[in-house]
Amino acid sequence: xxVAVVILNWNGKQLxxxxxxxxxxxxxxxxxxxxxxxxxxxxxxxxxxxxxxxTIIQNATNGGYAKGYNDALKQVNEDMYCLLNSDxxxxxxxxxxxxxxxxxxxxxxxxxxxxxxxKNKTHFEYAGAAGGxxxxxxxxxxxxxxxxxxxxxxxxxDNSEIFWASGACFFIRQSVFKSLKGFxxxxxxxxxxxxxxxxxxxxxxxxxxxxESTVYHVxxxxxxxxxxxxxxxxxxxxxxxxxxxxxxxxxxxxxxxLIFDGIAGLxxxxxxxxxxxxxxxxxxxxxxxxxxxxxEHRDIPSKKKNxxxxxxxxxxxxxxKKKTFNRL
Numbered sequence: 001x002x003v004a005v006v007i008l009n010w011n012g013k014q015l016x017x018x019x020x021x022x023x024x025x026x027x028x029x030x031x032x033x034x035x036x037x038x039x040x041x042x043x044x045x046x047x048x049x050x051x052x053x054x055t056i057i058q059n060a061t062n063g064g065y066a067k068g069y070n071d072a073l074k075q076v077n078e079d080m081y082c083l084l085n086s087d088x089x090x091x092x093x094x095x096x097x098x099x100x101x102x103x104x105x106x107x108x109x110x111x112x113x114x115x116x117x118x119k120n121k122t123h124f125e126y127a128g129a130a131g132g133x134x135x136x137x138x139x140x141x142x143x144x145x146x147x148x149x150x151x152x153x154x155x156x157x158d159n160s161e162i163f164w165a166s167g168a169c170f171f172i173r174q175s176v177f178k179s180l181k182g183f184x185x186x187x188x189x190x191x192x193x194x195x196x197x198x199x200x201x202x203x204x205x206x207x208x209x210x211x212e213s214t215v216y217h218v219x220x221x222x223x224x225x226x227x228x229x230x231x232x233x234x235x236x237x238x239x240x241x242x243x244x245x246x247x248x249x250x251x252x253x254x255x256x257x258l259i260f261d262g263i264a265g266l267x268x269x270x271x272x273x274x275x276x277x278x279x280x281x282x283x284x285x286x287x288x289x290x291x292x293x294x295x296e297h298r299d300i301p302s303k304k305k306n307x308x309x310x311x312x313x314x315x316x317x318x319x320x321k322k323k324t325f326n327r328l
Contacts, residue, residue, distance in 0.1 A: 001103055003030035003095060004078035006057075007086050008068050010036070013043035015086040015218075022089045024051060029095050030082065031055065035072030037062040064188035065167060073177065081177060083170040087218035089118055097212040098171050109176040109205035110197060112165030113213035116153055123152050125217040128166025130157035131209035132194065133325075135313040137257050138242030140164065140194055143209075143325040147317055151324055155211065162209045163201065163307065167193035168217050176205060184240070184297075186290070190230065191237035198245040202301050228279040235261060236283035243287075243294040246307065258284070260314055 005027050009016065016034075023032060034047050035057045047054055057072045069083055080102055082095075098111050115128040124130060129144030129151075143157045144150070165171070170193055180199050183192040197207055239257060246253055261280055268276040287294075309328060316322045 001080055001099060002078040003080045003082065003099065004033060004076045005030045005082045005084055006033045006035055006069070006072060006076060007084050008035045008037060008065060008072070009039060009043055009086055010062055010068075011039045011041040011043060012086045013041050013046050016043055016046060019087060019089055020047070020051065022091075023084065024054075026090050026092050026094055029099065031078060033057055033072070033076060035059060035068060037064075037068045063185065066183035066187045066189065066192040067185040070182040070185060073174075073182065077174070079174055081170075081172050081174055083167060083172070085168045085217065087118070088169060089216040091214050091216075094213045094215060097210050101208060101210055102171075102173065105206075105208075107206045108208050109173055109200055110165050110207040111171040112162065112207075112209050113169055113171075113215055114153070114209075114211045115166055115168060115215055115217050117150070118216040118218045121216060123150050125168075125219055126150065127168045127217060127219050130211065130325075131160075131162030132164035132166060132197075133309045134163055134194070134198075134307065135316075136248075136308045136311045137253055137260065137314075138238050138246060139260075139313050140191070140238070141313050141325075142166075146313065146323060146325065149317075149323040156326065157209070157211065159208065159210055159212070162207050163309070164194045164197035165207055165209075168219075169215050172196075176200065179203075184244075186293075187237045187240065188233065190233040191241055195237070195241040195244065198241060198307070199299060201307065202245060202299055204301075228275040231276045232279035232283050232286075234283075235264075235280050236286050239283065239287040240290065240294055243291070244297050244299070247300050 033055045036044050037059050038061050044056055057075050059068055059071045101108055101111055112131055115125045117123050117125040124144035126145055129142035132140055132142050134140050184195050265277040265280045310316050316328055322328055
């Protein structure tokens with residue numbers, strides 16, 4: 001099985017200087033690519049000068065995570081893709097358990113490793129932790145991280161099937177990525193991996209968490225959580241994903257989301273963060289504008305099954321005070 005580690009880059013020279021050495025040193029089983037999203041700094045020159053063995057794929061524009069990878073992976077022919085953020089430190093033999101899982105279990109289509117916090121290595125990292133799930137209304141959460149409650153890693157989460165894998169370190173078979181036609185370009189960034197995983201689930205594919213493989217993620221290196229643009233993309237793309245993929249009464253789901261998102265907006269106002277409230281309003285207007293297109297892309301299996309682990313993670317967390325996955 002051939003492996004490609006593909007790192008998306010946009011003006012990320014400092015991140016490449018810091019984290020690329022660990023990838024090169026610990027990824028002898030793979031070919032490494034830098035997919036550059038039309039950077040204007042000298043990051044490409046840095047890679048060319050210092051890592052001539054790495055292949056540079058030059059995208060014509062900065063299309064964000066979704067289009068950036070869609071464009072770049074057209075030029076990558078390995079059997080397995082690892083889509084790796086530029087702010088991740090990998091560990092020794094991190095690829096071996098992943099390769100073994102793909103070889104042993106042909107039904108496994110997508111894999112996520114254990115993602116720990118680079119700044120606090122005893123704890124899970126926000127974006128992915130020990131594998132992702134969603135609730136009935138499309139709100140995502142992870143084993144090891146629900147909202148802002150982040151658990152210490154005590155190997156409490158075994159290898160098992162998960163609902164979505166984090167785009168920070170995302171393994172997928174080339175054949176599956178192509179059969180699903182890649183990411184949805186309209187997402188730009190945030191939650192495009194959840195949309196892809198949900199589509200994979202609807203087509204009967206299996207997604208696994210493999211904790212023997214560990215990486216450390218900085219998180220927020222490209223777009224900080226305090227940035228209202230991130231709030232806008234997360235809320236909008238969550239609605240996009242729900243509309244495209246959820247079974248059940250879509251009108252009920254969307255109306256319920258309207259209420260929950262409204263509460264989130266009021267909470268931001270009470271926290272003196274009005275720009276985030278405006279970002280949620282903007283997200284909803286964009287969602288309504290795109291509704292007809294999203295409905296055209298609904299692809300729901302005839303044999304419906306529950307896609308959610310809990311009905312409402314908002315209720316479980318804020319009302320029932322269930323702060324960790326094991327209590328859900």
